[in-house]
Amino acid sequence: MTREEFSDAVELPVDTMAALERAAGSHRHEVLFSNRAFHIKQSAVRDVFDISVQPGLISLAGGSPYLRSLPLEELGRTAQRILAEHGLEALQYGGGQGMDELRRQACEVMAAEGILDADPADIVITTGSQSAQDVAAKVFCNPGDVILCEDPTYVGALNAFEAYEVDVRTVPMDGDGLIPEALEERIRQLRAEGKTIKLLYTIPSFNNPSGVTLTADRRRAVVEICRRNNILVLEDNPYGLLRFDGEPLAPMRAGNPQDVLYLGSFSKIFAPGVRLGWALIPRHLYRRFYLACEAVVLCPSPLTQMLVSAYLRDYDWMGHVRSSRTLYAGRCSAMLAALADQMPEGVTWTRPEGGFFIWVTLPEGVDTYPLLYKAIEAGTVFIPGAAFRPGEGSSNKLRLAFSAVSAEDIAEGVRRLAPILRAAVDAVKVG
Amino acid sequence: MTREEFSDAVELPVDTMAALERAAGSHRHEVLFSNRAFHIKQSAVRDVFDISVQPGLISLAGGSPYLRSLPLEELGRTAQRILAEHGLEALQYGGGQGMDELRRQACEVMAAEGILDADPADIVITTGSQSAQDVAAKVFCNPGDVILCEDPTYVGALNAFEAYEVDVRTVPMDGDGLIPEALEERIRQLRAEGKTIKLLYTIPSFNNPSGVTLTADRRRAVVEICRRNNILVLEDNPYGLLRFDGEPLAPMRAGNPQDVLYLGSFSKIFAPGVRLGWALIPRHLYRRFYLACEAVVLCPSPLTQMLVSAYLRDYDWMGHVRSSRTLYAGRCSAMLAALADQMPEGVTWTRPEGGFFIWVTLPEGVDTYPLLYKAIEAGTVFIPGAAFRPGEGSSNKLRLAFSAVSAEDIAEGVRRLAPILRAAVDAVKVG
Known part of the structure; x- marks a missing residue:
């Protein structure tokens, strides 16, 4: 399944999207679009971003930073002062x-x-x-x-x-x-x-x-x-x-x-x-x-x-960076441990030294796009690898994000994902 | 003087702009620019925006809205609450x-x-x-x-x-x-x-x-x-x-x-x-x-x-719109009165029913771009008409904004502008 097909297939929050597209296709204004307009695609990450707000779902998809450690009360007072004292400049x-x-x-x-x-x-x-x-x-x-x-x-x-x-x-x-x-x-x-x-x-x-x-x-x-x-x-x-x-x-x-x-x-x-x-x-x-x-x-x-x-x-912004590093390192470790524990043979993954993401490779012949639907049914979500390459073509890879999820949820999300990947690996072996 | 020439000529806040351009012209990276890059111009309005911060200058150039009537203290408290109570969403x-x-x-x-x-x-x-x-x-x-x-x-x-x-x-x-x-x-x-x-x-x-x-x-x-x-x-x-x-x-x-x-x-x-x-x-x-x-x-x-x-x-946003209308209407009247009082024969202007701007037309043959320098020397600033047309070519028009200036400053700004326009009109008559 390609990036474009995925965009059309996934149920969008604006669920009339496909209908809109069809309407445009037959409208006299269709000729007004530029050539480049047809190159602008729905981002799979954004689709999944919208899906991820479903209750109970553990999202290993979005690369959102962890914000709970920010001093929100204090930042509120800072914003208050900016507007009260420098509002004419700020606005x-x-x-x-x-x-x-x-x-x-x-x-x-x-x-x-x-x-x-x-x-x-x-x-x-x-x-x-x-x-x-x-x-x-x-x-x-x-x-x-x-x-x-x-x-x-x-x-x-x-x-x-x-x-x-x-x-x-x-x-x-x-x-x-x-x-x-x-x-x-x-x-x-x-x-x-x-x-x-x-x-x-x-x-x-x-x-x-x-x-x-x-x-x-x-x-x-x-x-x-x-x-x-x-x-x-x-x-x-x-x-x-x-x-x-x-x-x-x-x-x-x-x-x-x-x-x-x-x-x-x-x-x-x-x-x-x-x-x-x-x-x-x-x-x-x-x-x-x-x-x-x-x-x-x-x-x-x-x-x-x-x-x-x-x-x-x-603020001690560098202190926040330091504590973020520790937090993300811990979550990365939790994900690596869960993968080691849960993944079937034939699946490999990267071991990042920083950042938000782990890249998982399944055996040749597996297409990770259709697995996403099964993952959503099982209560978790990832980004299929094809999203991260130009043009068409399927991918046997997928992205997992550890940045925005607790260690417990990471373990549970990977546990939900494992049987789906196992079945896909087994299907290729048999095929 | 054309829009492009003006951009090169006006003294920019980043005063190395012209030097940068020359440097790029001879750099091996010059070939990397897209065709469209050469169509992207400095906005005369933005140039003048930067000039207008000079102390003592009365700017009739920028179309900035009047913000002093906004409840800045209260808005500060609103921003404080947004960050303190919904910071994870806001950020x-x-x-x-x-x-x-x-x-x-x-x-x-x-x-x-x-x-x-x-x-x-x-x-x-x-x-x-x-x-x-x-x-x-x-x-x-x-x-x-x-x-x-x-x-x-x-x-x-x-x-x-x-x-x-x-x-x-x-x-x-x-x-x-x-x-x-x-x-x-x-x-x-x-x-x-x-x-x-x-x-x-x-x-x-x-x-x-x-x-x-x-x-x-x-x-x-x-x-x-x-x-x-x-x-x-x-x-x-x-x-x-x-x-x-x-x-x-x-x-x-x-x-x-x-x-x-x-x-x-x-x-x-x-x-x-x-x-x-x-x-x-x-x-x-x-x-x-x-x-x-x-x-x-x-x-x-x-x-x-x-x-x-x-x-x-x-907030009573419509109340703010209503009081803004009254304020802008008063400033527009002040500018129309000052123009009637000060402008030489042969100069005409529009009588807007709303918004921020009055459009002044000088006799054919006057180019308003060079007048800008004289206006800046005299302590006021406007936007030359050529900025508001595509392509090259000079203009005998200019834009005055009344939105961000008090009635007193409007009168003084027009008073400073008048002799410059008068001289330009006289020069064309003689020519």
Whole structure:
């Protein structure tokens, strides 16, 4: 089952979706759609996000951060003060690049990750990291241009890129991340086909969905290959600080100010609900990137910017990151233990060093999409692997998220999932 | 002086902009930009927005709403309660279409404007109305497709559309708004050229920048012409409720659920800093529009959505709209009086029935762009008319905003502006 078929098949919260589509198909306005409109897909993650609110269901699907450890009462008082004392600024239009203080603080966050030379003047605050991915495709890609990405990669980036008719092509990875030799080979092959490669999109630390981390040596090698081939690296690093051992790997941007456009996010170190991230942009690319951001949203919300800024200034944000690491590490361990305990022979999985996700591989021949329905019946939910690859084709993989679920629920969710996977494995053996 | 030249010439807050551009021009990454990247322009309004923070300057440029009459202390307590009591929802990811309650409330706001049949299921909450304009161009326009718009029209929409290589073409207007016969003639002419026309973008009530309102008869005629020609109407109505006499004209969407995609905004009835608006979408177009919104931002901020929702639920928002009308009406009168008092012969201006703006016309042959520098020296600032038209070409018009300035400052600002305009008028007479 493909990504598109899944979207049509899954029962949507707006259950008239399919009917709407059929209605549009026969409407005289159908001819008004752009070519790119037909490349914009329903995200399987978002479908499952909606399903996951069913009572009693244990969701191993959504990559939501754990927020209960945030000091909500205190944050409420902070928001109260922002509105009472600086409401005219918080509620008015702001600058298109984002507030100076927050851009300075984004540099502090990046310094904690190992980027020591970031200049606030090279930063644009974006409406979540997603919006920066949208702008990157807009500013760099003509229809048919190639963005290289990991196989598997983040479904939201795939949706953003494909909306611009980008030809998204994958590069194989192993347990150490993107394989440099495979990257070089893919570049040669695509150039032989006459393709124009613009970007390499990568999540080097605790890749979503695989949990795999690109090693330090390979980070250098990959940037070097891209530099030689005049391909810009689009480094997406929302989980970088969430390395369980507390020692984040230096991002690819560290030491490479010219060849890496770095995307940061406040969603995982603070909260997604503020919808704020940032882009650190090579100076020679800054102006066009920034203008494109402004053309989409005018400015990021001053109110949520001021809240994030106050959080980074007045709270022990790094303490929260540290306790989040411990929490996520514990949940990851619980999931690994449950998998070891419950999974049938022939099923393997990754052992992430940070982030939110474990990537499970079933034997060749299993399609994980139809298993989702059975999982929902059994009271749990995951994301099928095909969601994380461009184009059509089924997948024998699936993503499990441990970030938002207690250790007990993780154990129970995996227990519910196990017989479904066992049956699928057995069916392939017999077949 | 053209829009583009102006952007390069004006001293920007990021004063290295021009240098950056030159650096990019010679960088090996220059070839990485998409074709559309070269269509993305600096907004003159945003340039002037930055200049306007100079102390002592009276800005008649920015269309910022007046926020001092909002109950900021109370709003602070509301935000405090949202975070303390519903923080886990406010700070987490939310649904891509926006929250149910806010979509229902957007229907109430539209009902106050005269749209009585809006269904929350047809609404997407957007990151400001700007984001909906971006998505409209993305979903409907291939490069070279035409969007028709008023001459003049909103600069932010021009920037959003041109970023998709849309061929934006203008339709003449008079004191009653878009001229239906001119619209028909323009459609015939463009079709004869072989152009594909997708949308008519219009701000029918108190057009930005002209302040002109499309009459009720013409609203019907324009929608009918578009329906006959299979052109979708994109109705942008941020100021609709701000009609000075308290009787908003029914939007074009009222009674036309199939042929009008309606854009609403919380910026002018509440506050721009929350960056929230909405789109009411013909049902047969909903799915693709919504998916495109999601591909850009995943979801609008639950935190700011909950604040707006609480504002519409717990506060006398219509009372605030009523007092805003009175305030803006008074400021508009003050500006009209100052213009009558100060403007030299040969200068004319519009008499808006609502909204934020007055549109000033100088004699043919005057270019208002260079006058901006003189105005800044004299301690005031406006937006030159060329900003509000697609493409190149100078303009003998300029926009004055009365929304964010006291009656005293309006009088003083116009007094500072008058000798500059007088000199320009005299120069043309002599020439």
